[in-house]
């Protein structure tokens with residue numbers, strides 16, 4: 001009897017991908033990827049908060065030839081989405097970040113490289129650029145070993161990265177019961193080349209201890225002028241949730257902020273990023289780029305985030321699920337699903353270009369009463 005094709009299952013949505021990928025991963029890896037901090041409140045709300053909003057279509061608009069592109073780092077990307085820097089992608093697929101980079105390049109979007117990547121920034125940028133135009137950004141933690149931090153920055157700059165994403169929400173790791181219960185450690189053979197950590201070194205410590213031994217909890221806004229003094233790359237702050245911090249990022253001359261709660265993996269019971277976004281976008285008044293990540297799983301999530309003031313969205317876990325499902329092809333499938341979904345959402349709401357997306361297309365669901373216009 002013939003064996004059925006391995007990918008016979010129809011993957012039509014990111015939840016299909018999550019379900020299917022989660023079945024293939026060892027339990028401790030699945031928990032590490034999918035879970036967040038403490039009570040998982042923010043992980044859940046990051047996605048569910050999008051449901052407060054309803055789309056208000058304008059009808060009888062010509063939506064032939066719509067344009068989903070936006071401009072970022074002096075280039076156009078295919079639609080307002082890119083892949084967040086998320087560490088240890090080789091647990092999902094041996095090609096890890098190389099596969100992600102190739103899939104992003106093929107789909108015309110950008111990619112963040114985690115400091116905890118399992119391939120070097122040189123290999124990751126090269127893998128993508130061989131396929132097509134792509135920009136990378138290098139995610140950075142404030143480290144105890146400043147020389148090592150400078151080496152990462154120099155390597156990222158030489159590899160062509162356009163920006164540093166300074167992760168600001170992680171002076172220490174969040175309270176992650178899953179990692180502690182499972183004694184989570186990356187499997188043997190997995191290293192962190194950017195952090196200059198071999199597999200042997202990594203396996204001497206818990207993930208939490210390993211993180212604390214590299215990362216400094218005495219970070220401050222003084223990181224920004226220090227980074228400016230040593231690199232020409234743009235400087236973005238990843239992990240902002242308040243208008244006050246948007247204002248400070250502007251004062252410090254940052255190029256952009258990512259409204260992010262680290263996918264609910266750091267401080268639990270922070271607001272969903274889509275709820276934090278409107279006040280942050282209002283405070284920015286166009287003086288700094290505002291991007292968002294956390295819980296984005298559909299094209300209408302992207303649409304809603306843009307309507308509420310974000311220029312671009314980023315996704316973390318959907319990329320990991322794509323990798324676990326089918327490596328590079330799985331990440332490409334994930335991006336294809338979101339792109340097509342976003343395009344249909346634009347067409348069905350009557351928006352012909354991304355600049356037409358605004359709060360005019362959104363309503364807010366009220367518990368008692370009619371839909372409120374924003």
Ligand SMILES: Cc1cc2nc3c(=O)[nH]c(=O)nc-3n(C[C@H](O)[C@H](O)[C@H](O)COP(=O)(O)O)c2cc1C
Nearest residue numbers: 084085086087114167262263293294295315316317
């Ligand atoms: C397994 C995993 C590892 C991550 N590693 C990093 C990291 O090394 N640095 C960082 O700034 N953010 C990291 N993140 C957070 C992502 O960059 C991003 O903020 C988050 O995944 C977005 O939420 P989403 O997964 O719901 O899309 C990680 C997220 C996950 C799920």
Ligand SMILES: CCCCC(=O)C(=O)O
Nearest residue numbers: 086087088116211262265
């Ligand atoms: C492998 C990533 C290291 C820490 C981190 O940012 C996270 O787990 O969310």
